[in-house]
Amino acid sequence: MNIQFKKGVLELCVLSLLDKRDFYGYELVDHICKYINISEGTIYPLLRRLKTEGYVTTYLEESQEGPPRKYYKLTEKGKEAYKELEVEWETFVNGVNNILRGEIN
Amino acid sequence: MNIQFKKGVLELCVLSLLDKRDFYGYELVDHICKYINISEGTIYPLLRRLKTEGYVTTYLEESQEGPPRKYYKLTEKGKEAYKELEVEWETFVNGVNNILRGEIN
DNA sequence: ATTTAGTACCTTGCAATGTAAGATAGTGTA
DNA sequence: TACACTATCTTACATTGCAAGGTACTAAAT
Numbered sequence: 001m002n003i004q005f006k007k008g009v010l011e012l013c014v015l016s017l018l019d020k021r022d023f024y025g026y027e028l029v030d031h032i033c034k035y036i037n038i039s040e041g042t043i044y045p046l047l048r049r050l051k052t053e054g055y056v057t058t059y060l061e062e063s064q065e066g067p068p069r070k071y072y073k074l075t076e077k078g079k080e081a082y083k084e085l086e087v088e089w090e091t092f093v094n095g096v097n098n099i100l101r102g103e104i105n
Numbered sequence: 106m107n108i109q110f111k112k113g114v115l116e117l118c119v120l121s122l123l124d125k126r127d128f129y130g131y132e133l134v135d136h137i138c139k140y141i142n143i144s145e146g147t148i149y150p151l152l153r154r155l156k157t158e159g160y161v162t163t164y165l166e167e168s169q170e171g172p173p174r175k176y177y178k179l180t181e182k183g184k185e186a187y188k189e190l191e192v193e194w195e196t197f198v199n200g201v202n203n204i205l206r207g208e209i210n
Numbered sequence: 211a212t213t214t215a216g217t218a219c220c221t222t223g224c225a226a227t228g229t230a231a232g233a234t235a236g237t238g239t240a
Numbered sequence: 241t242a243c244a245c246t247a248t249c250t251t252a253c254a255t256t257g258c259a260a261g262g263t264a265c266t267a268a269a270t
Binding site: 003004007024025026027040041044045048063065066067068069070 | 216217218219220221222225226227228
Binding site for chain 1: 112137139190
């Protein structure tokens with residue numbers, strides 16, 4: 001899997017999942033890994049960044065299976081950022097497809 | 106336009122165009138810019154990289170409208186790299202779409 | 211009791227790539 | 241003479257994902 005392709009897109013994936021319900025970090029890795037390989041060393045800095053930018057808030061919850069889980073919750077600002085990023089992604093993919101399948105003069 | 110999205114994808118776009126015919130750098134910027142914003146400072150280092158890796162060869166041709174043009178031509182190795190990268194891109198986009206539109210448990 | 215495996219969090223240094231902002235130089239026009 | 245367009249290139253910088261580590265809790269196996 002080309003590492004470079006993921007740049008910026010993992011943020012979109014995380015925002016998309018958080019738009020559906022709250023997740024904790026380890027769980028996000030698990031879900032994303034079903035389709036795109038991702039390491040923990042990626043997700044935690046990313047989540048910290050999202051919190052710094054005010055896109056998410058966090059809360060702790062105890063677990064019976066291990067240490068406490070830190071859940072992430074999308075803010076209004078986060079939802080707006082998600083919508084914008086999704087549109088940008090669609091536009092981008094369309095642009096790339098036009099180039100890949102496009103006619104040349 | 107999200108800069109990060111472009112990481113690695115511009116290489117794919119350039120390889121795709123070169124798979125159709127030879128281009129010179131300035132011309133590649135022009136074509137790609139129809140769909141994806143790209144600066145010259147990006148394309149020339151990228152092309153140098155492609156040459157270093159043996160994906161392209163170059164030749165000069167004079168121009169009536171300015172300085173000589175350096176044309177880039179895909180090698181066999183470059184064609185193979187292009188095919189692989191294209192498949193990776195398709196797989197990646199499908200993975201992202203599955204996450205974006207996917208059901209969660 | 212101790213080790214191992216799974217869960218769950220985190221940090222640091224590194225690699226890769228796109229950008230801005232410049233430089234250089236040829237051609238043609240005002 | 242100056243400007244705009246064509247065409248090449250370079251350097252310093254910002255961003256982000258990864259590998260490789262660390263910490264700590266729970267439960268099962270030894």
